[in-house]
Amino acid sequence: MYGWIWRHLPGPVAVRLLQALVLFLGVVALLFFVIFPWLEPLLPIDQGGTTG
Amino acid sequence: MSTGGRHGLPDDQDPGSDDAGVPDGPGDPGSPGELGSAGEPGYPDEPGSPDEHGVAGAPAGGGDPLSGLWDGERPSGRPVSGPPPRSRRRHAEADATSGGGAATGAAGSAAARPPRDPVRTTVRGLGQLLITAGVVVLLFVVYEVWVTNLFGEQKQAQATAALDRLWASENDVVTAPDQAVVTRPGGGTVVVTAPGQDDPHRQRHYDTTEGAGFAKMYIPSFGADFVLTVIEGTQQADLYAGPGHYEGTQYPGEPGNFSLAGHRVNKGAPFDDLGLLHSCDAIVVETVDDWYVYRVLPMQEETATWATTQHPHCAGVRVQTGQYAGVYGRKITSPDDFPVVLPVPGVNNTVVPANAESLITLTTCHPKFSDRQRMIIHGILVKTYPKKAGFLPPQLQETT
Numbered sequence: 001m002y003g004w005i006w007r008h009l010p011g012p013v014a015v016r017l018l019q020a021l022v023l024f025l026g027v028v029a030l031l032f033f034v035i036f037p038w039l040e041p042l043l044p045i046d047q048g049g050t051t052g
Numbered sequence: 053m054s055t056g057g058r059h060g061l062p063d064d065q066d067p068g069s070d071d072a073g074v075p076d077g078p079g080d081p082g083s084p085g086e087l088g089s090a091g092e093p094g095y096p097d098e099p100g101s102p103d104e105h106g107v108a109g110a111p112a113g114g115g116d117p118l119s120g121l122w123d124g125e126r127p128s129g130r131p132v133s134g135p136p137p138r139s140r141r142r143h144a145e146a147d148a149t150s151g152g153g154a155a156t157g158a159a160g161s162a163a164a165r166p167p168r169d170p171v172r173t174t175v176r177g178l179g180q181l182l183i184t185a186g187v188v189v190l191l192f193v194v195y196e197v198w199v200t201n202l203f204g205e206q207k208q209a210q211a212t213a214a215l216d217r218l219w220a221s222e223n224d225v226v227t228a229p230d231q232a233v234v235t236r237p238g239g240g241t242v243v244v245t246a247p248g249q250d251d252p253h254r255q256r257h258y259d260t261t262e263g264a265g266f267a268k269m270y271i272p273s274f275g276a277d278f279v280l281t282v283i284e285g286t287q288q289a290d291l292y293a294g295p296g297h298y299e300g301t302q303y304p305g306e307p308g309n310f311s312l313a314g315h316r317v318n319k320g321a322p323f324d325d326l327g328l329l330h331s332c333d334a335i336v337v338e339t340v341d342d343w344y345v346y347r348v349l350p351m352q353e354e355t356a357t358w359a360t361t362q363h364p365h366c367a368g369v370r371v372q373t374g375q376y377a378g379v380y381g382r383k384i385t386s387p388d389d390f391p392v393v394l395p396v397p398g399v400n401n402t403v404v405p406a407n408a409e410s411l412i413t414l415t416t417c418h419p420k421f422s423d424r425q426r427m428i429i430h431g432i433l434v435k436t437y438p439k440k441a442g443f444l445p446p447q448l449q450e451t452t
Contacts, residue, residue, distance in 0.1 A: 001177060002180055028191060031191055031192075032195055036191075036199075
């Protein structure tokens with residue numbers, strides 16, 4: 001998977017590294033701002049108060 | 053370069069590819085060393101590859117030329133020391149021209165791609181999947197502990213801005229709380245100063261909306277700037293925005309129990325520092341037209357010496373007796389101990405008794421990062437001030 005991506009990035013190594021970094025940050029942003037906020041309420045890890 | 057056609061037939065090429073590929077592997081990444089020591093012209097393909105990169109700059113063909121190099125070796129079935137003549141020639145050219153280190157590295161890593169073998173591909177894919185899953189889980193921890201704080205602080209700021217707007221609009225309509233405009237029977241109006249503004253049992257005359265702020269809470273011992281907008285409700289979305297008021301419990305200043313829940317480690321973590329509260333620390337609550345000063349009750353370990361010890365700021369704070377016996381400043385309890393937020397903490401009855409005190413109760417997770425227990429803070433109302441322009445309760449200065 002990662003090898004395939006690396007082989008399909010154009011340009012020399014420095015440019016590829018930059019692209020890989022941008023790709024990685026994009027995935028992280030997607031997780032942080034879309035996927036995790038959606039996922040979080042579905043997980044039983046968010047109990048704040050006391051419940052009777 | 054055009055030998056990619058063989059590319060799609062891994063099965064019948066397996067033996068050949070293994071022979072050609074595996075022994076070549078070590079030489080590929082370490083090509084500079086190989087070049088220097090062996091000096092055989094054209095052993096690795098790498099130096100020639102930059103040219104191929106240049107040609108293959110088009111995204112579609114990015115991978116194929118390099119695969120082609122491998123494919124070119126396979127059909128020959130040649131032993132390790134026999135790279136194709138094509139490579140030899142190109143290596144010589146590259147040697148003469150550049151042979152730069154970076155270019156060598158680039159081609160080396162690309163050329164180090166193992167031959168296609170279903171088992172190998174599957175295992176490698178599985179490994180990458182597992183590593184990826186591990187990284188995602190770690191990122192989720194980062195999100196929970198750190199990123200949700202950013203979101204929580206943002207929601208708290210929005211709730212505070214909304215409450216400020218609400219209060220500003222109400223202050224435009226309502227006259228000053230200690231004055232009233234009275235229409236006399238004979239005509240005309242007169243402004244009278246309303247007596248009894250210190251009555252702590254006044255009726256609440258503001259409405260609350262679940263999810264919206266209705267009060268502000270100051271804890272001066274946490275710093276002069278420690279102020280939180282209190283949200284109505286304790287649903288997940290409410291607690292994300294700030295400390296939430298348990299619906300059904302009393303409101304600020306009312307006899308009974310004004311009970312709040314708050315996160316301790318994420319989502320803005322409003323109750324992060326409840327473990328640092330001491331007895332008699334002020335918890336000041338501001339509503340649309342009043343200030344309520346609560347103080348944390350004596351801790352259980354202080355009860356024996358409470359009467360004989362001098363405590364600053366402790367006027368009106370006593371060890372509780374009677375129906376409130378056993379209610380201390382801090383309690384660690386289980387998450388299902390709901391009666392701590394009821395009018396008489398610990399008594400499972402939602403009816404406010406006639407002689408009830410006015411308490412405040414803060415609940416949060418305990419220990420930090422755990423859902424196993426709850427930390428409960430109880431405080432008692434000691435002072436009430438009506439809000440006036442330019443007036444701030446002196447207890448807000450108790451920052452030490």
